[in-house]
Amino acid sequence: MVFGDPAFWRAGAISTITVMTIVLIMLTIDSLAAISPGGSHAPPYTVINRHIDYKFDSNRSFEVPVIGAAEPLFGKPLDEPAAAVLMDRGFYRENWVVRPPASGPRRYSFKCFARR
Amino acid sequence: MFCAAVAVVAVVFIFVQYGASNEATLWLINQGRKYVEAPRWTALGIVVIMVVFAYNVIGTAIAARRTTGIITVLMIDLIPLILLYLIAFPAIRNMSADLFWWWWLVHLWVEATWEVLIGCIMALALMQLLGTPRRIVEAWLYIEVALVLGTGILGLGHHYFWIGTPGYWLTIGGFFSALEPLPLLGMVVHALYDAGAQHMKTTNRPALYWMMAEAFGNFIGAGVWGFLITLPQVNLYAHGTQWTVSHGHFAFWGAYACGILSVLYLVLQRTRNLAVVEGRCGSGRLPRSILASSE
Numbered sequence: 001m002v003f004g005d006p007a008f009w010r011a012g013a014i015s016t017i018t019v020m021t022i023v024l025i026m027l028t029i030d031s032l033a034a035i036s037p038g039g040s041h042a043p044p045y046t047v048i049n050r051h052i053d054y055k056f057d058s059n060r061s062f063e064v065p066v067i068g069a070a071e072p073l074f075g076k077p078l079d080e081p082a083a084a085v086l087m088d089r090g091f092y093r094e095n096w097v098v099r100p101p102a103s104g105p106r107r108y109s110f111k112c113f114a115r116r
Numbered sequence: 117m118f119c120a121a122v123a124v125v126a127v128v129f130i131f132v133q134y135g136a137s138n139e140a141t142l143w144l145i146n147q148g149r150k151y152v153e154a155p156r157w158t159a160l161g162i163v164v165i166m167v168v169f170a171y172n173v174i175g176t177a178i179a180a181r182r183t184t185g186i187i188t189v190l191m192i193d194l195i196p197l198i199l200l201y202l203i204a205f206p207a208i209r210n211m212s213a214d215l216f217w218w219w220w221l222v223h224l225w226v227e228a229t230w231e232v233l234i235g236c237i238m239a240l241a242l243m244q245l246l247g248t249p250r251r252i253v254e255a256w257l258y259i260e261v262a263l264v265l266g267t268g269i270l271g272l273g274h275h276y277f278w279i280g281t282p283g284y285w286l287t288i289g290g291f292f293s294a295l296e297p298l299p300l301l302g303m304v305v306h307a308l309y310d311a312g313a314q315h316m317k318t319t320n321r322p323a324l325y326w327m328m329a330e331a332f333g334n335f336i337g338a339g340v341w342g343f344l345i346t347l348p349q350v351n352l353y354a355h356g357t358q359w360t361v362s363h364g365h366f367a368f369w370g371a372y373a374c375g376i377l378s379v380l381y382l383v384l385q386r387t388r389n390l391a392v393v394e395g396r397c398g399s400g401r402l403p404r405s406i407l408a409s410s411e
Contacts, residue, residue, distance in 0.1 A: 004251070004252075004255065006185055006254040006255040009255050009258035009262065012258065012259075013259075013262035016265065016266040017261075017265045017266070017269070020265060020266055020269040020270055023269075024269050024270060024272070027270075027288070028216075030282065031216065031276070031281045031282055031285070032213060032216065034282050035212035035213055035280050037210060040282075041212075041280050041281065041282060042212055042280055062352060084209065087209050087210075088209055
């Protein structure tokens with residue numbers, strides 16, 4: 001009986017994995033394009049020059065980010081390379097300093113622009 | 117050396133915890149990403165261990181000049197298992213892209229390659245424990261591999277609901293994730309069918325019972341608990357809550373801890389040269405037999 005033959009199920013497994021892997025690769029290519037800075041689902045890094053807010057979207061039933069008017073993060077607008085550098089610095093947090101408060105939890109502040 | 121490495125990591129995690137978030141922190145304290153927090157030196161060690169394990173398995177098959185279906189599946193599975201872990205290393209600037217690839221590691225490890233590895237171990241264990249014919253075990257293994265990867269590869273989409281990825285992941289992730297309990301249910305059916313066919317006769321009762329606990333625990337913890345929170349309509353509210361933690365820990369206990377306990381009993385039986393391991397509660401036969409064989 002064909003259903004009792006391991007070769008039948010092996011062929012099924014190989015076919016299934018092949019199809020699913022190809023679909024995943026195609027969707028990955030499309031998704032990475034969408035979420036790259038400036039893509040359809042992610043703004044460029046210069047978005048830090050704008051006011052960013054969250055507002056409830058009744059159609060989607062959850063809060064979504066809303067990009068508003070110009071509002072530079074540190075008082076002056078940044079171009080794309082400078083904004084990208086800032087992202088890296090934020091990633092490594094090497095310019096974050098801890099300010100021990102008199103009481104309560106620790107607070108973090110960003111001082112990289114003071115250095116620049 | 118392994119124990120010393122684990123001890124050093126544990127001490128650093130408990131007493132140091134975080135650093136200046138520079139390269140030294142990534143190398144010596146932790147990499148800061150959930151589930152792959154291990155500092156880089158330890159992560160490299162994990163890669164080395166996996167490569168050595170793969171070398172042993174593949175090298176043994178080559179030296180023996182023959183292979184079986186189970187070993188072939190295991191050898192092929194070890195390749196993506198190692199490659200996927202390499203995603204633990206790069207620091208990607210774009211947070212969405214970082215999470216996208218990071219889920220390839222976390223999801224495709226635990227819900228694809230590790231599940232296939234467990235399927236292989238279960239197949240080998242059931243042959244040892246129940247004397248199930250290889251033909252039946254291998255047919256079941258291929259079915260499980262098809263179901264695990266057929267649902268798990270695109271089931272990856274249930275991690276892409278809220279990280280900025282396109283909306284089609286809501287449908288794809290929800291649909292394939294809903295099917296993900298199927299292979300785990302298949303493992304339960306496989307274990308029960310084989311045990312019933314052999315009238316529960318085995319030479320190692322603790323190993324068999326832990327293996328059945330593995331199948332049930334995996335199905336309930338990973339399959340049922342996972343299904344509860346996997347649909348986007350539910351996940352919108354359950355995301356990042358204790359539900360996820362319960363699912364993850366229950367799945368880990370079922371899928372891996374019970375499986376390891378089962379294999380430990382099998383190894384114990386071999387190394388102690390025990391013909392039968394009864395393991396009856398309160399009888400003390402197992403401890404006595406172990407003590408007797410070690411004298």
